[in-house]
Amino acid sequence: MLVTAYLLALLALLLAWPVPVALSRAQWPARSPFAAMVLWQSIALAGGLSMIGAMLVYGLSPLGDSLVAAVRRAVKVVLGNEAPNELHFWHLFALSAAALLSVHLVFTLLLTYARIASQRRRHRELLALLSSPSGALERTWVISHPAPVAYCLPGGSRSVTVLSDGLMETLAPEELDAVVSHERAHLTQRHHLLLWAFEAWRSALPWLPTTRLARQAVNSLVEMLADDVARRTARDDVLVRAIALVAVGGEPAGAAAAAGPGSVPAPSAAGAFDADGVDIAGRLSRLLTPRPPLGRGATALVLAASLLLIAVPTVLLIVPGLF
Template structure:
């Protein structure tokens, strides 16, 4: 009976993993409503990622443990006795060992990639910060520096207390005071809301599972959503036409000119693929502002949050309830 229960749990988790690996992210990436409420969409993307990873590992784990006990806890207890105390391996076949090994390897791979991505990004940002010390000068605004370049450049470099917003001479000459205010608010919002942590997590996810549709679509969508979240913050301090002009002016020059400078050879954040280009994101941001639509209703946002909680609860319940 226990074997049947764990086997059925494994199949249920596998079905959920497949759902969250392909149809769900494809549908969400093509939906229009995330632009109306980017914060709710961001939560849903995180839920899809966490639930999908837990379902993949959980399905292989339960398949492998099926012959070892009546539930997850008893099966894990027996597995520990087998591994560390040479207990008998009755009923544990080749495919069960394979499933257990795959679950362990996948879990270790995800954690290792997360740590490796963090170290790589930290190293890149450290080098970038050293270059800024040599090539920039302080700006009038606190926590802001200016680099000498004709292209309109604006970005933020996270680093806790050492976080800094970087502007170029070309940007300062091109933008009016209100437009500059919009740009600074946008960049400071990235730092205040810790958007770099989201980028780190989704970049690691894509590095770990580059073949998975979820990881590619999620990173592309999250890159776009965090820009829209920062735009919403800017709209609270400037008028919409001002923000539109600032986005258009900055986007027109950054992609074509800045990437030839020595400073730009250091990755500003997480590496982006062609479909994650600044040009594509700029176009989406402008389209959202030029053709505004009302945000989701309270009921709509509540439904998205409820769905996110359900996605996280489903694999957890499938793993834990049979053990009770």
């Protein structure tokens, strides 16, 4: 059991610093954003499982030779109101830390969801007052604003795309179609759920390098995925012009905050990064000088590594007597 705890702690340490740092500096994710997205999710899940599992296994190690046996013994101790003489201070400390961290993660996830839902509700109420349905585009609302603005507001069957009249006046028809296709891709691919999960992870563990790097990477990857959808119907040069024109316009004040992490607002004019830290220059470079996507072998290798990351801590926790 102690060897298992140490292995889980080592895996948690690797997934908390060197692995996410190396992945954040890699160039290949732009060539295969889907595979990179799967890998980031695996790092987050495996890191959290390893962190909690290491403390849990260490805390229960005196009670059995496997986690299952130790849990059964712990249940008997609790139900029988026995004194756990095998457990010392550091074992109880590890168990308390594992329980607190688990509750903290779940509570932060729910709290983040409640905050996002409240922000979207207020945003939707403002849209009802300040915007009007587009007659030409389905499930699209138009706000009166001179700057070119485009973002989506998730909400299940009530999901909408929001455009400004400044955007519609600035962009050519084919550029406008590319922007609408991009924003609708965020909705159809449920990117807001990914952003919600990683935003909650960042809020729960702001001191952990993985959470900051993962949130920034996921924000960029969802934009690349939406760009790839738009590229199916629009030429790359058309999409580049649309992104560049929207990037110099920015979003209405407070739009991103009101929509919450699930929205994908237009970039701000503050520089090469938008309000969510997405590298606008990188997006444009990816379209201007496209590189071939990862081959099937390389993609399969990334997906296999992602699966392995989840499998290793799971096997270490549930297989009796492995170490």
